[in-house]
Amino acid sequence: MVSNYQTMQEPSVQNNENDSTSKEPQLSNEPEGSVEAGEPEEPTYSEGGPKAILILFGCFCAFFSALSMLNSIGAYQASISQDQLKQIPQGSIGWIFGFHGFFSFFSGLFFGPLFDAWGPKPLAAAASCTTAVTYLTLGVCRTYWEFFLCIGVMGGLTTALMFTAAMGTVQHWFFRHRGMATGIAVSGGSVGGIVFPTILGALIPRLGFQWATRVVGLTLVPVSLISLLLMKARFSAPFHSWRSIVPSLSPLRRLRNLLLAGSLFFVETSIFIPVAYLASYGLQQGLPESISYRLLTFLNVGSLIGRWLPGYLGDKIGRFNAFILALVLCLVSVLGIWLPAGSNKAQITAFAILFGIGSGSGISLAPACLSQLCNIEEYGRFFTTFYTVASFGSLIGIPISGQILEATKGDFYGLIVFAGLAYGCALFLLTLVRVLEVGWAFTTKF
Template sequence: MKAAPLRTDQSPVDQESPESTQNQNDTTTVEYPDGGTKAWTAVFGCFCAFFGALSMMNSIGVYQNWLSTHQLEEYSSGSVGWIFGLYNFLSFFTGILIGPLFDAKGPKPLSISGSVLLLLTYVLLGWCSKYWHFMLCFGILGSFSTCLLFTAAMGTVQHWFLKRRGLATGLAICGGSVGGITTPLVLSALLPKIGFSWAMRALALLMVPFVACAILLMRGRHQDISTMPKSILPDITVLWEPRKAVLTVGALFVELGLFIPMTYVASFATNHDMSSEAAYRTVTLMNVGSLIGRWLPGWLGDKLGRFNMLNIALALCIASIFGIWLPPTGASTAGLTAFAVIFGVGSGSGISLLPVCIGQLCETENYGKTFTAVYSVASIGSLIGVPLGGQILEVAKGNYMGLIIFSGAAYVVAFGSLTIVRIMSAGSKGSTKF
């Protein structure tokens, strides 16, 4: 496939009426408002959808720490990790079925079904007590609800923005960070007082206004006869283009490295004699850093290049893992706090910029199937990362050094892969905007 030229952004920024602009991989003309009431209202709807979709994912460390010491205390760390590994995997892998549906029908059917399943997940979690209960409810039902909302929200932003796509995507996906900040605080306050069952029901009530706003405000712009795909079946062939293939490898290793710190930072804290409240607070701090990382690099990426900023974000993750978490200082309260915030900034940037970079390599009307094809492969990293981390802990008899090195090494491979994509697209000159 012929490499595409760099995109030229010609969209207006502050007016309601859209201007035509040509997508970098297509010869057709696509209009992007890139601002205005309808566009920013849609972004707020996506923010609410991400709050619902990613609150659970960004709080996995709290759930892992609680279940390992309560309902599932008789199971090993590796066994408990498979629940969250399956959840992470299916949250992205099932998108290969949902992405083409988004391209054809828009976000509405996805947001409605995802919202219903999300609320059902929290309610049913309150009744879970056995391993297979959590595997079915958290691992399967929860992941499917996450994927529906995540795919709908991510695709919707791409329909409304081009020139300011990085900023808009970052602001929308901040909803996941806000959810990741809120949920650990709610759980740390409620779990000791009212128990797990009622805490889950309280979270279900918390989600209601957010998913309602998501359903009402998210809307797509390219669901018409001229742009509707011929089939809503999955299409993995979009990854045959060399740049997309290498980007997919990078995405896989981002997911492989990401969920290990997110999942095990709370148990790492308690293992080093910190209280449960301090451990949950570490998860919250990681999401505070992520909140900054999801919008600021997106804004800078629109100005300096999205791939450029993504590589900087991955380098920050590598530096925080090997420079703070791995040395002895990482076991102190101050050191772990610094790691949580800095890693949160870097990983949050990766989460928000990677989907934008995918959009930079494909047509907007095919974004859904391209994004979900990439993440269906990347989800393998989500599947094996957490349980592999648990197995490493068991082999090391509770020593976290191997787990930390494994996570950092995954980010090194991701950094190398995304650097190759950038060089393939824009050359080796670092100052080139891409």
């Protein structure tokens, strides 16, 4: 097994009527075209067929379960800040959801090596159990620390387990169409983000918070069990000892990897700010409650498009190229549309959809970009190392925004500028990575 993480070259495609697989090139320190005697055979990828499609559907279900709370945090935040925790400052409430995003990715550092060694099923089984516990206890939470433990800790752990299992599984089954396949899988989270804010907005006034969250849980547990049954890995890293599954930050030793981790940090800092505060922004601007909650639905509709379309585009023009274009769209939508929107309902809705398209690509394109830089057998460790760095952005983004909102006495101007600046930093670092690897010519596929 090769220990260094080198940039993947475009795979060669063999025209064989009886073999529809494409081969991923062996990573090596040798010049392109050199092959050592006795070199292990390159891994092959299904790229399609009934089995791969069924497994992709299992990953879709996994993301539907894993990301539904993360993509619906605005609905939960708006509800508990007006009811159970109405005496708690917004900045303090923000730490609940900030820690949820942080723990969702940080704890994955420990699960990535486990995925490499044993595949997705142990992680998905644990996630199914924690999903049930999370939603059974969420409805009875009343105090700040109860919500923190339920949403921040247990909810974050659930997301980390299922997210790691599903993301690694997609990379094992697709190479040429990896961007599009990843986008289709993670769009399950967008579907959850469309469905559950609508459910919560409709059921909380009628049934109360407790029964509304139970309905969400009764929906998610069966879906997570479907993902457990369908997901399956194709490759595994050799298990020599327990040290082989210990988390490692060694991929960050290379400059381009460190810059990419920094870009993902700023993406995660900013991506959840509109998700968390867009419903509250609508209420503050005087929009009806039903419309304010529906803004999250519009955002997730855009995210649904943004998770598969940029992935398809990335397979054509290069995944890093497509990711850069997506960050440009995020930056323009935040500073060019949301910042001057005020109470203009059409403009706020346009922002929600366009930002959803741009931000949705972050979850589909970033993992596909990372897969170009490592051996597929060690993708779990590599992927979770980067997202451990990014998790600290998830931790601070929402709470800092809440503090800004308090400091400006409810004026969202500073919060929006903060989100835009974070996206600007992410765009700069990602562009720098691309320039270091292939230069300035954007006609180069990378």
